[in-house]
Amino acid sequence: MDMELDNLDEGSDPRIKRATGTSYVGRWQEAFYKYPKNFRFIKKFGDFKTIDWIRESKSENEKQFDEFYKTDRSNVNSRNNDFRVSSSEISEFSINGEQNTSNVFNTQQPEKFPIITRFVNGFLRSFQSWLVLTLMGIAIGLIAGMLNILAAWLGSLKDGYCSNGFYLNREFCCMGEKEDSCPNWHPWSNFFLLKYFYFIIFSTLFGCTAAFLCKRYAKTAAGSGISEVKCIVSGFDFDGFLGWWTLLIKSIGLPLTIASGLSVGKEGPSVHYAACVGNCIPKLFRRFEKSPIYNSQFLTAASAAGVAVAFASPVGGVLFSIEEISSNFQLLTMWKSYFCSLVAVATLKAMNPFRTGQIVLFQVKYDSDWNLYEIPFFIILGIFGGVYGIIVAKYNIKAVAFRQKYLSDYPITEVMYLCIFTAIISYTNEFLRLDMTESMQILFHECGGDFDHGLCSKETSDKIIFSINLLVTTIIRMFLVIISYNCKVPCGIFVPSMAAGATFGRVIGLVVEMLSPNNCTEGNVCIISGSYAFLGAAAALSGITHLTVAVVVIMFELTGAAKYIIPTMIVLGVTKMINDKWGNGGIADQMIVFNGLPFIDPKEEHDFHRSTVSHAMTDSLVCLPSRGLTLKEISDLLGKTKFKCFPIIVSNENHALLGYIERKNLEILTASVRITENFERDFNREVVLISPKSLRTLTSNPSETQAQAKAFDLNDEDNDIFLDADIDMGNAIILEDKIVYDFLKVDISTTLENILTSFHKLGQKFVYVEDNGLLVGVLTRKDILKYEIYLHKVTNKEYERYYDEGLTSDISRDEKIWNFLCLVGRKSKDLRSKILATLGFQKYMRMETADLNDISSANSRM
Incomplete structure (x- = not known):
């Protein structure tokens, strides 16, 4: 299961209850994880972290709202006049058992020209975004131009060198000369076999250098990278895949690979290194450093620019990002992609790496029309x-x-x-x-x-x-x-x-x-x-x-x-x-x-065989009651689980869902208490997640309190708490300002097709599942993908038969190929030994007698 949903160890505190419903989950998950071969379908799910687009969009909108209207609130520190604890620390008032709801007034004087200030702030915010796109386009264009120049020079180096300048490739060295005569270009040899030998040596040297750089410094730089970029843009973050080291090694290794003569191209890797640029440059700006919303837009725009410079096709790059990269494309993102592609191609044209004055690799003019x-x-x-x-x-x-x-x-x-x-x-x-x-x-x-x-x-x-x-x-x-x-x-x-x-x-x-x-x-x-x-x-x-x-x-x-x-x-x-x-x-x-990557393909038809959310959800949950837990119990809970968030229910006996709290806020609370002098006493204090006053305001009209209580089916004790908003909470630690109330919940009978559409269109990380108003489970974006794999792969007997037969034949075939490659390796080793012996290199003969696997292992450790 996902790290967000690992089961709580048995024997945990009885007051930390699980919401339980109809348990379809145990059957399909046990069947899925029973056979190790099924792990191939999800082998990289754990490397990706799910992004909650709804939460991130709300956070970004609130940030823009606060910035835009801060001139109208110069005398008040908070829009709601409520003190809100930051995500990096817990307020001292909350630890001392006081809920700070007093207004905190700002000592700054009100703005004299709020309209002008608001306009300037909005302009600077918009300008910063376009500045980042401009820098991205320039960087991508410069990298593409240098890659073209370096690849052309290395490719020519396999045949010879230029006497006028060793750094010049054959085309530049012979520019202005007749095609059949170029006195400044010197081949390594005029004999066919020696030219053949030099060609093989340089090709191998370039390829091995690129492989060494990828293995030693950035394994993520190997391959194409388009598949992973698609997953990242769709809402599954992969730490380190788009970092500075990947960008550097990809940019150096790509021309070496092209020059090696392998039948591979630079266009897929161009998308990858462009995405690295789109990830690294925005992080230099504090506004975009931790904004997945902007990050997704920048990655899409960078991917378009990568294709644009690879094919000299700015409009084609934009269409590529729409068709291939982005799974939920927006009009604003298309305009940003267009702008970034334009800047990148303009930069490439300014560099003029081909010295032809045009960005088209080869101009074709067909005089006759087709018939x-x-x-x-x-x-x-x-x-x-x-x-x-x-x-x-x-x-x-x-x-x-x-x-x-x-x-x-x-x-x-x-x-x-x-x-x-x-x-x-x-x-x-x-x-x-x-x-x-x-x-x-x-x-x-x-x-x-x-x-x-x-x-x-x-x-x-x-x-x-x-x-x-x-x-x-x-x-x-x-x-x-x-x-x-x-x-x-x-x-x-x-x-x-x-x-x-x-x-x-x-x-x-x-x-x-x-x-x-x-x-x-x-x-x-x-x-x-x-x-x-x-x-x-x-x-x-x-x-x-x-x-x-x-x-x-x-x-x-x-x-x-x-x-x-x-x-x-x-x-x-x-x-x-x-x-x-x-x-x-x-x-x-x-x-x-x-490769087992998490991705919801919008172009694919998803068939869940009429399954409802009850079949795929996780029904083993750790639910926290609104009050009644001590800080020590919460600390023990954090040590036993890996949940990223915890649902809040009314009480252990009543599983009406009120909201949820993120794990990081509980960890910050426990960490802040540990550094206090009386931390042992504080650890025994009660933690109030939702106060009686907040429970009472669940309905906007106080007269509807009884109806709300009836809907929640509260018992007498809970009802007393619910109705008495002035109950003394004593020395309790109050965390209700960290509770998330805006979440998505669905009925247990909702079809999985609708849930998947919601995940794709809205991009939420998970949904809570209710049955008759009570919490019974949760379904994450990764879990619904696993369940679809389970339906179409694990339960499909025809597929299992086909897979097992194919696996048997593939193993037999692969073993034959491997044995043949080992034979070739031994023969080539013997041939090298004979050649070295003939040439008199006895000390190298001793190295040749070493086992081939040991040499390969030595290379692997480099």
Whole structure:
């Protein structure tokens, strides 16, 4: 169960009663936790802290209200003229048994110009928010520009160096020179095998460095990060995932990973490091330091800016944040996302990292329009996009499961072998060796003019050869994406998917060219094979992410190919139909489920089999009576439980719910009493949570007190307390100013579909459950997710059978793969030993005789 709802140990004080109702809970929770294999569905629930959006919204509104109207209250310290204890200390008056309700007057003089002061305060408050967005956009744009420059230089370093400046990449070094001659660029060697060797060495070095940085300094920097960012924005906080160290290591490791040549992209990690910026910069301002409401808005805006700078697509970034990141998007958040994206892209353009003067990675201009008879081929590309997304997502998850089971202790070694394998098979293939954006620039290009590439050959035999080569490239790229994505380096999947789609699309384009050479008017080229590469890239991107509108806009901002809006919509429509029919959601959503992250997916249809809240609630509660407990009993209670809050009931015999108190306030009280001189005496004092006077004012009309008492079904003793507002509370400690009265409660017969909709729309942390006006349980946001998993996974016999059979086959297959990898490791170790022996490095031979696992363990401890 959640930490908020851990059971109280048996044998606790009898006056601390539990509200009990119909106990469906014991059955499903016992069945859920009975088998350890079920923990895979919730394995990271404990890492996330649930945010109560209702409480946070109220707190933020009260803060703004107080700031806005403080000029009208310059002579009064509190709006209600009541002294309220701060969250960081307990008033001395409350400890001494006095409820301080006197007005505390301010010695400051009233404002002379309250209207002007109010306007200035409102302006400064609004200006601060836009200042943070501006700083975020500038920071994200600067990071993106430096990443582009560093990745390009490291990528060129694998082939050689520039004599005019070691810091220049090949493109800048040879700027102004003819393409086939560049005297300032010096390759590491002119021999093919040595160039091949240097390429592999540098690729491996870059990849291992990135893996080492992630393992040593910030494990959270590995992977994409989009799944976790979605969960955080939706209301589940993950401490440390968006910190300064993650930002630093992500920013350094990402260009190293791109330069290593692994089939991973920078777009997913761009969202992650942008979210880190959106989390870290606002914390420099006291107003936003502890405001989850603003934090969610800033994270959404930063995510949009991250996609904007990655694809040079500001509007596409905003649409991405709407479709993918935010689960409950607001109009104000969209405007902030737009502004942050605008600033980030403008900063990137000012840096001009490509020295082309444009923010589009590759400008595409198609002179000819598309034809109606091409629609069947567009449909083929759409089918490919859907199939690509389903296959890659399915087998990538299997690869991740294998990685977690066998390779989790050897992240650096795994990345080393991945880099070596990728470099070996990529070097001899132009479209695998080149950076993926460069290869797509070639594939998207229209033949003619200054563009002279083998793809533009008019010979049918050349087109067939290129078609076969590109088809093989597509298959290899898919395989590399499956085994590389989610390894322990910063990595994304957007651009690799686009690259795979572009090669397949170009194949279709070449086939269409060969099938319809005479369908065009003489002198005009009506079939543009590059446009099919463009459409294939869009299809694969949509297939792996399940995005539609955002992909359309991103592709057109990325390339500028505005004539192909309708073909792109046709392709993505087919892709979406394939995904909706046979897919399981985008790769980010599937990783949320696989990694056991808490997330309410608004796009998913939730079926609870007509279950009511009584089936999923927790009915083992620790309820505190309104009065009658001593401070010592409360202190013992805190030591025995991990509850974050405690419901307040009328008495042990009457479970009518009055409110609840947070654990931190009780801890502050006990801690403040411990430092007093007479703490032993104070620990035996009574704690009054709700005074008789407050009980009496539960009804606005005093004449309705008897009706209220009847509704609460008070016994004689409780009724006497309820009616006698002037009862002497003696030396009691009063905490009623810390009681929360505005909470949500539902009837026990409410359906879980309605409760889930409430959790999604309102964002409350939990709801209390009542039966005939009496408290019987509580249901948290995490618990309803667990119960849904229980219904669809644990109780589904067909799923259990499928899972057990699949698990058995997966274990057999994984063991064979692991044995094969161990064999490869031993053979490679023997080969290195022979090479070193031949070269005379005897001392290194002794190290080679060490066990491979010991070496891997040594790397892990670095």
